[in-house]
Amino acid sequence: MAPPSAGPTSSTTAESRRLRGILELALPVLLVQGRRLMGHPALRELYPRYLVLAHTKIRASVPLMETALAACRRLPDDPVAVLLADYLEHHVPEERGHDEWLLADLAAVGVAAEEVRAVVPSPSVAALVGAQYYWVQHVHPVGLLGYIGLLEGYPPAPEEIERMRTATGYGAEAFRTLLLHAELDPHHGAELDELLDALPLTDAQRNLVGLSAITSVQLAAAALQELLDRA
Template sequence: MLPLAVATSRRIVDHPGLHGVYPEFLVMWHGMIRASVPLMETALTAARALPDDPVAAPLADYLEHHIPEERGHDDWLLADLEAIGVPPDRVLARVPSPPVAALVGSQYYWVHHVHPVGLLGYIALLEGYPPARQDIDRMQAVSGYGPEAFRTLLLHAELDPHHGRELDDLLDALPLSGQQRTLIGLSGMASVQLLSLAQQELLDRF
């Protein structure tokens, strides 16, 4: 399923009407990123409620470290959008699409009803494939927007490789059961599918 997400992302990067597509792309991502810290906080609370679980303790340690690193990224996106003429109140008034809601909402289900470690599949998608600097440069050139519209993408291009390595180290160290490995895999595959649907919805409007 990952090639599908890569293909839809590529179509956004290469879209000839990027001047109109890019603000919608940022709004779509804001719908997901605004939920990242609350979702991780929910998983942290659930992990702390499992004191005898050998996976929950290192997961909680990871989330306690990672949550402050992710806090405020939704505000970065709002600032980028405001720089290209889209005010924050207009972004916040938008109802995120069903694929975005399902992408985030499925994680709450797995956290509450299976195990909070499932969230790592979702995090792996969001942080395991950082934007390439050459793609960001191309988007800026094609869209006509200034560098102030790409600050969040540039920061993630810098930060996400490190975050991805931290996540890989955690996954290697966790004493995962077969069920937990399956859960992380399903979380990651569902996240890819739903992100692809969200991106395709955006492309269909253009």
């Protein structure tokens, strides 16, 4: 996950606008940590560790969405689950391989893939992803959209990526994942908005999506803070 930018990726209505509002109220705690990262005097040394942190999150994304898709398929009479399944069937293939992008970026800064794969995720990362598994399996898979809203809704700005390149001195090959997300996430965010605005959410489902979004922001911020506090 890239350091988030401060603005959403698309115009929104109804449910998508509600989720965006929740995320933007929660986002400052994550933006603070993103600014700490961007302004850190040892950013060159921190950047590989930041990519490793991102990998511990992103390598869980496709398995998590596949779990949500399986949960949707167990609810064939649930109109929300049916629409969510259609979205996930399209979205999962688009997300495959993003962890490999990060491994390529890490190789460009001298970190071997086997070293990255051996990293045990921090408790904050485990809680970030684990909360989604719990809600998907034991409440309703639509809760995952709060998490996806954070991941897809706030891509890094190209000028921020360029500042990181300048500050670290690393070549463009070390920023492939950030650059690709800056390009792809606005489209993905628009697709998510379209889905949200089509879902006949109950009040309980709407509250779950909001809870998922707030929790995702808080735990993503905690994970980044842990990295920076150890620097």
